[in-house]
Amino acid sequence: xxxxxxxxxxxxxxxxxxDPQLRANFRRAMDGLISKRRAQxxxxxxxxxxxxxxxxIRSRSLLNLPDLLEQLEASxxxxxxQVHWAETxxxxxxxxxxxxxxxxxxxxVKGKSMVSEEMHLNAFLESKGIEALESDLGExxxxxxxxxxxxxxxxxxHKNKDQIARQFSQKIKDAKYTEDVDELTAMARKVLxxxxxxxxxxxxxxxxxxxxxxxxxxVENEGNGRMSTHVPPLHxxxxxxxxxxxRLEDVAPLYxxxxxxxxxxxxxxxxxxxSGPRGTGEKDGPQEVHLVILDNGRSRIYADPQLRATxxxxxxxxxxxxxxxxxxxxxxxxxxxxxxxxxxxxxxQMEGVGVRHDLIHGSSLCGACxxxxxxxxxxxxxxxxxxxxxxxxxxxxxxxxxxxGRTATEDWAWRxxxxxxxxxxxxxxxxxxxxxxxxxxxxxxxxxxDWTRTRTKPVPARRSLQERMRAEGARHD
Amino acid sequence: xxxxxxxxxxxxLGRLRASMDTGPLPGLDTAVLERRAxxxxxxxxxxxxxxxxxxxxxxxxxxxxxxxxxRAFCDREGLKNLLFGPASExxxxxxxxxxxxxxxxxxxxxxxETFKEELFTGVDAGFTDTxxxxxxxxxxxxxxxxxxxxxxxxxxxxxxxxxRASTIQNTFWSAVKSLGWGRRLPPNALMISGPSxxxxxxxxxxxxxxxxxxxxxxxxxxxx
Ligand code: SF4
Numbered sequence: 020x021x022x023x024x025x026x027x028x029x030x031x032x033x034x035x036x037x038d039p040q041l042r043a044n045f046r047r048a049m050d051g052l053i054s055k056r057r058a059q060x061x062x063x064x065x066x067x068x069x070x071x072x073x074x075x076i077r078s079r080s081l082l083n084l085p086d087l088l089e090q091l092e093a094s095x096x097x098x099x100x101q102v103h104w105a106e107t108x109x110x111x112x113x114x115x116x117x118x119x120x121x122x123x124x125x126x127x128v129k130g131k132s133m134v135s136e137e138m139h140l141n142a143f144l145e146s147k148g149i150e151a152l153e154s155d156l157g158e159x160x161x162x163x164x165x166x167x168x169x170x171x172x173x174x175x176x177h178k179n180k181d182q183i184a185r186q187f188s189q190k191i192k193d194a195k196y197t198e199d200v201d202e203l204t205a206m207a208r209k210v211l212x213x214x215x216x217x218x219x220x221x222x223x224x225x226x227x228x229x230x231x232x233x234x235x236x237x238v239e240n241e242g243n244g245r246m247s248t249h250v251p252p253l254h255x256x257x258x259x260x261x262x263x264x265x266r267l268e269d270v271a272p273l274y275x276x277x278x279x280x281x282x283x284x285x286x287x288x289x290x291x292x293x294s295g296p297r298g299t300g301e302k303d304g305p306q307e308v309h310l311v312i313l314d315n316g317r318s319r320i321y322a323d324p325q326l327r328a329t330x331x332x333x334x335x336x337x338x339x340x341x342x343x344x345x346x347x348x349x350x351x352x353x354x355x356x357x358x359x360x361x362x363x364x365x366x367x368q369m370e371g372v373g374v375r376h377d378l379i380h381g382s383s384l385c386g387a388c389x390x391x392x393x394x395x396x397x398x399x400x401x402x403x404x405x406x407x408x409x410x411x412x413x414x415x416x417x418x419x420x421x422x423x424g425r426t427a428t429e430d431w432a433w434r435x436x437x438x439x440x441x442x443x444x445x446x447x448x449x450x451x452x453x454x455x456x457x458x459x460x461x462x463x464x465x466x467x468x469d470w471t472r473t474r475t476k477p478v479p480a481r482r483s484l485q486e487r488m489r490a491e492g493a494r495h496d
Numbered sequence: 497x498x499x500x501x502x503x504x505x506x507x508x509l510g511r512l513r514a515s516m517d518t519g520p521l522p523g524l525d526t527a528v529l530e531r532r533a534x535x536x537x538x539x540x541x542x543x544x545x546x547x548x549x550x551x552x553x554x555x556x557x558x559x560x561x562x563x564x565x566x567r568a569f570c571d572r573e574g575l576k577n578l579l580f581g582p583a584s585e586x587x588x589x590x591x592x593x594x595x596x597x598x599x600x601x602x603x604x605x606x607x608x609e610t611f612k613e614e615l616f617t618g619v620d621a622g623f624t625d626t627x628x629x630x631x632x633x634x635x636x637x638x639x640x641x642x643x644x645x646x647x648x649x650x651x652x653x654x655x656x657x658x659x660r661a662s663t664i665q666n667t668f669w670s671a672v673k674s675l676g677w678g679r680r681l682p683p684n685a686l687m688i689s690g691p692s693x694x695x696x697x698x699x700x701x702x703x704x705x706x707x708x709x710x711x712x713x714x715x716x717x718x719x720x
Contacts, residue, residue, distance in 0.1 A: 044698075051699050068528035075522040082521055085512040098683070104505040114501065156705055157696035173696060180698045204694060204702040211706060216616050232681050242650060242692035242707025249646045249684070260508065267678040271669035272529060275633075285546060286633035286689045289707070290668075295683035300642030303608035304683060314508045322515035 028377040031352040032344070041177060041349055048176045049346040055283025056337060056391070073276050074395045076269045077331035080261075084321065087230040087263045088312065094233025098295040100308045108138040111313045115140065115222070115255055116147055118309055122253050124149065124219035128211075130237065130244035131155040132224030133171055133334060134257045134313055136356045140222075151222075154211050154243040156204065163190045169350030171357060172281050172336040177349050211243065221247035221305070225258035226277070226333070227270045228310075233294055235310065236270055238277060240288040248293060254305040256293075260312050261321075261330040267292075273333055276393040280335040316369040322417045325404060329364050331394040338388035338398060344381060353378065360388035364401045372409040373423025379405045432466075450483045529669045532632050536719050539631035539664045544715070546634020550690035551703055552711045559660075559718050563593035566623065566656060566714055570599035575620040577602045579652055584643035586625035586658050604645050615647065621654035622647075622708075628671055629664040635689040636713065637671055639682055646684050655708040657688070660716045 035041055060066040080087060092102045105111035119127065127144065129135065129151060141151040141162070153162040157175040160183055161168060168174030175183070180198050187206055188196040194206050223244055227236040235256050237244045248254045264270055278284045297304035320326050339345040339359025350358035355366040355378065363382060367375040384399040392398065408416060409424030439445050457479035462471045470476070482490070534542060544554055557565040570578055581587040582603040594601050599620075608615065624644050628637040636657050640646040649655050665671035668687060672678050677685060692707030703709055 048699050065528055065531075068525070072525060072528060075524050079521045079524070082517070082519065085509050085516060088509065088512070103501045104508055105501065106504045106507055110500060110504060117498075154706070155696070156694045160696065173699075175696055176699075180700070183697055200697045200700040200702050203697055204705050208705055212616060215706075216612060232678065234681055240692070241694050241705045243705070245646075245650050245686075246706055249650065260512075267672050267681070268669065269524075271667065271672055272526075274668065282695070286630075286635055286668075286687070288550070288688065288690050288693055290635075290687040292677075292681060292685045293683070294681040294685070298641070298683045301683065302604060302606060302642065302645040303647045304645075312508075314504070314511075318508055318511040318515075321512055324517070 028353060028381045031354060032348040032381065035348040035352045040179070042347065044177055044179050045346055045349050048173070049340050052283060052340040056280060056340070057283075059279035059283050059285060069272060069276050070393055070395055072272050073333075073393050074331065076264060076273060077333070077394045080264045080269075081321070081327060081330055083265065084261070084263070087265060088260060090230040091228055091233065091263050092312075094230060095310055096233075098233040099298075100233060100235075100295060100310055103309060103311045104314075105311060106314045108313070108315055111138050111257065111311055111315075112140055112143045114311055115257070116144065116149070118253070118255055119144075119149055119220055122219065122307075124253060126150045126152070126214070126218045127220045127222055128152050128154050128214050128218040128243075128247045128251065129158070130221070130223035130239065130247040131158055131174075132222065132257055133168075133356065134224055134259050135222060136168060137259075137315060138257070138313070140257075152211075152214055152218075154214065154247055155239075156207055156241060156243075159207055159211065160186070163187075167351070167356070169358065170336060170339060171334055171359075171361075177351065211246075215243075215246040215250045218247075218251045220253040220255065221249075221251040222255045222257065223248050225256050225262050225310075227273060228258055228263045229265075229267050229270060230263055231266045234267060235293045236274070237289075237291040237293065238274065238287045239291070240284075242289060245289055245291055248291070249304055252306045254293075254296070254308045255311065256309070257311045257313060260314055260317050261332075277333050277335050280337040280391065280393045316419065319417055319419060320368050326368060326401060326418070328396050329361075329368060329401060331396055332361055332365070333394060334361075335393055337391045337393065338396075341387045341391045343383070343385060343387065360398045361396075364396075364398055364405065367405055367409075368419060371420025371423065372405050372418055373420035376406075376409045376424035379409060379424075447485075450485070453479045454481055454483050454486075526669075529667060533666045533670075534631055536662070536664070539629075539666065540661045540715070540717075540719070542631040543629050543634050543664050546632075547636075547689055547711075547713065549634070550693070552634070552690045552713055555712060555714045557714050557716050559716055562658060562714050562716050563590050566590060566658075567594065567599070569656070569712060569714075570621070573621075573654075575599045575654070577618075577620055578656070579604050579615075579619050579622040579648055581605075581624070581644040581648065584625055587623070587643065590623060604648055608645065608647060615651050619652045621656055622649060622652040623656045623658070624649050625658050627663065627675060629659050630666075630668050630671055630687065631664050632667040633689065635668065635687045637675070637685070637687055639685050641682050641684075649688065650707050653704070653708055654710045654712065655688075655691075656712045656714060658714050658716065660718050662718045 144151040153159045160175040169177040184198045225235045226238045296308040345359040363378045388398045408418040408421045412422035577600040579602045626636045691711045693703045694705040
């Protein structure tokens with residue numbers, strides 16, 4: 020069955036390319052991130068060693084994944100953290116709603132969590148009458164405008180300060196118009212401090228979960244993550260099931276390569292290790308901590324030995340910062356929670372390779388992503404694999420939507436091609452025509468049109484290689 | 497666990513187990529972490545450089561005079577009050593040395609619920625001890641708990657932290673090992689490298705977004 024892609028990355032990308040403001044915003048930001056990252060890795064040997072170590076740690080975690088998840092659950096329980104499991108985003112949303120309702124919670128402050136974006140948690144809670152407020156400054160900025168993140172680390176990177184200044188002056192009560200970044204930050208601080216103080220519950224993501232100690236690790240610069248997890252009486256953490264690692268020792272190199280790859284920082288302002296709710300004698304901290312472990316297609320990705328590498332990802336965003344496509348079209352063109360190269364391999368595997376084959380093909384396979392990825396995920400190889408999956412139903416494949424990206428036109432084109440190649444006379448005839456009349460084909464002819472939209476038309480040589488070889492007397496041996 | 501989450505648990509674990517393979521685990525070569533090592537005096541310099549680069553301020557002190565250094569800072573800044581943990585060793589030493597008048601010492605000795613509003617709006621600074629530092633990148637290691645509540649280093653606009661030079665480790669990795677954090681952790685432990693910051697508006701750094709606007713390290717020179 021062929022599923023028509025409802026979303027067209029190509030069209031969205033073409034639109035984005037025509038927006039000079041957007042392109043300038045991304046170019047500036049990405050150039051900064053690229054050079055800051057480079058400065059953090061002055062020694063190529065150290066970088067390679069650290070990548071190898073990080074890759075090995077993540078691979079080991081995945082090899083032991085079910086055992087580690089059970090160990091994590093047991094350690095968390097021992098620490099007083101309650102653990103919940105959800106197969107789908109709907110289940111996870113209901114679960115969180117249940118936890119909030121049990122406490123009569125009406126307001127939730129959120130630290131940054133991409134998994135909660137995956138779940139569309141905010142919209143779900145709002146529909147149930149619970150206010151879900153983003154507190155990471157970037158997330159807060161885009162939430163004010165009802166937008167989605169355009170980058171997994173810097174969600175508001177598509178906006179410049181004039182746009183934010185205008186937005187704050189319109190949407191924040193009593194705010195005056197200013198383009199001063201310190202003043203804008205101070206405005207958000209004022210609003211959000213009150214929210215932290217009043218919130219009934221806090222929600223966070225998890226960067227790494229340590230099986231041995233039952234610890235949730237949170238990396239951040241702003242302090243909103245600590246506010247969300249320590250101030251309200253209830254803390255709910257959500258994580259994708261791949262986030263677990265065996266020991267805290269393993270987290271150290273991952274953390275180091277994460278901050279350096281992501282924002283070019285040697286270290287983040289805060290590295291917060293949460294191993295339980297308020298303990299005996301403690302005067303603050305949440306009374307309850309809950310951990311929600313979400314699958315949402317990950318166990319299916321896990322089932323394939325090659326595609327499993329996708330789950331090594333530590334969400335640093337370096338692949339997008341270095342991607343020639345992402346840096347030009349920005350994050351929104353992907354119309355997916357995870358944009359850029361990681362999104363191109365993750366989204367189709369979650370939503371189906373047929374419905375999102377636009378993403379699988381929106382890449383030149385240049386390999387810049389794999390070159391910078393701290394855990395050496397072979398993104399181009401996975402893209403090629405997914406391209407095949409989209410049009411074939413191979414035995415043993417578990418890929419979501421496999422074979423559904425096949426179109427009749429493409430099928431016929433390949434059949435025609437194969438037919439011509441298999442028949443020497445036909446091939447020679449076709450080659451003769453192409454070399455003599457190929458030049459005369461109009462740029463706007465079907466199929467050629469798609470190619471020539473952004474490129475010059477290829478002109479066939481006047482004589483085919485075979486003809487020239489024959490003329491020059493070359494023989495088969 | 498409700499039925500739904502128990503079902504989800506067994507379904508998820510079942511799927512993962514069905515696809516688990518029993519290959520050898522890749523080895524972990526930690527040489528790259530072990531290479532990051534410096535003599536004690538150099539560790540102090542590195543930590544300071546790393547943290548100053550992200551706007552942390554340092555005050556030099558000796559094992560004997562640090563309470564006076566804290567006091568002098570508070571007076572100089574005209575702080576109304578300073579939140580501290582009276583049950584912690586450093587907190588008790590600070591209280592002992594505190595003379596009446598000027599900045600008032602405010603003990604954090606009751607559940608936050610009883611003074612949350614005041615904590616958010618009426619406290620100028622918080623004072624905490626540390627359990628170590630990290631030379632490689634710059635960073636303080638803290639273990640909040642009953643004696644030093646979590647919010648002391650987060651909510652007040654200024655955080656003053658006491659750091660002994662002798663407790664500075666090479667890397668976060670070596671610190672985790674020598675502090676035994678890998679075996680057991682208190683409900684909260686953390687590393688702090690500077691005042692709260694953001695670059696979410698046009699990549700421009702702004703300090704003091706949600707947490708402290710200033711981080712002051714009182715560095716006790718106790719290396720022999
Ligand atoms: S795929 Fe690699 S580079 Fe991209 S976000 Fe994940 S870890 Fe970072």
